[in-house]
Structure formats: structure tokens, C-alpha cells
Amino acid sequence: MADQGFSSTVQRLARLKEAFGNELELVSEDGSTEPFRILAEYRIGAEAYAALQTPAMRKEDEIAFFKVAEQPGGELSLESIDDEDEWESAAEAYDELLFEQE
Numbered sequence: 001m002a003d004q005g006f007s008s009t010v011q012r013l014a015r016l017k018e019a020f021g022n023e024l025e026l027v028s029e030d031g032s033t034e035p036f037r038i039l040a041e042y043r044i045g046a047e048a049y050a051a052l053q054t055p056a057m058r059k060e061d062e063i064a065f066f067k068v069a070e071q072p073g074g075e076l077s078l079e080s081i082d083d084e085d086e087w088e089s090a091a092e093a094y095d096e097l098l099f100e101q102e
Contacts, residue, residue, distance in 0.1 A: 010093045013041040016050055016068065019076060024052075026078065040097055041068060049090040050078060065090040 016024065016038050025033040036052035043049075048068040057064065065087060066078040081087045 009045055010096055011043040012097060013043055013048060013068075015048075015076060016041045026052075036064070039063065040094055042093055042097060044089060044093050047086075049081075049093065051090075051094045052078075063091075063094070065094065 020038070023035050023037050025035050027033050034054055036054055037058075039051040039053055041048065041050045048070075050066045050068050052064045052066060053062070054064075065081055067081055067086075067090075069077050069079050071077055081090060
């Protein structure tokens with residue numbers, strides 16, 4: 001099996017599920033909330049990421065990726081991934097996790 005660089009460094013996490021269950025609500029810029037299902041949480045090197053999906057996104061087979069940050073006091077927060085290369089790395093690592101499950 002060829003090493004794709006990131007496969008050996010992807011570590012599955014469950015901190016979000018432990019804190020929120022299988023779903024969490026995110027507040028949009030307009031102040032409305034939307035439920036997101038937690039598909040996976042994982043670490044690549046020093047950074048942690050989450051793959052989330054709303055019911056509408058599921059119909060379109062779309063997934064949102066966020067960076068998971070730990071705040072002082074241990075509270076977890078989600079941050080948008082603005083860097084395209086970082087987003088690609090998060091998406092590829094998620095695909096690797098799915099491949100390992102099969």
C-alpha cells in the first residue's frame with residue numbers, strides 16, 4: 001500500500017461527540033441556528049478538524065470541514081478553514097478515515 005503522506009498521521013477523535021452528542025447547533029451570521037451532524041473528528045499533526053453535515057447538505061452529498069480549537073478552560077470551538085490547501089488536507093484526511101472503515 002502506498003503511503004499518501006497523511007494517512008499515518010490521521011488520528012480519530014471523539015471530543016465533540018463527548019461534549020455535544022451526535023449533533024451540534026451552529027449559529028450563522030444572521031443569528032439563526034442550524035443543526036449539524038458530527039460525521040467525524042480527527043487530528044492531523046497538531047491541528048484538529050471536524051467533518052459536519054446538515055440535513056440539506058446530506059441531500060446534496062456535501063460536507064463542511066471546520067478546525068476544532070480548544071479554548072482556555074477546555075471548551076471546544078469551531079473555526080472556519082479559510083486556507084484552500086488546509087481545507088484540502090482536512091477533506092483528504094476525512095476520505096482516508098472513510099477508506100479505513102471499509
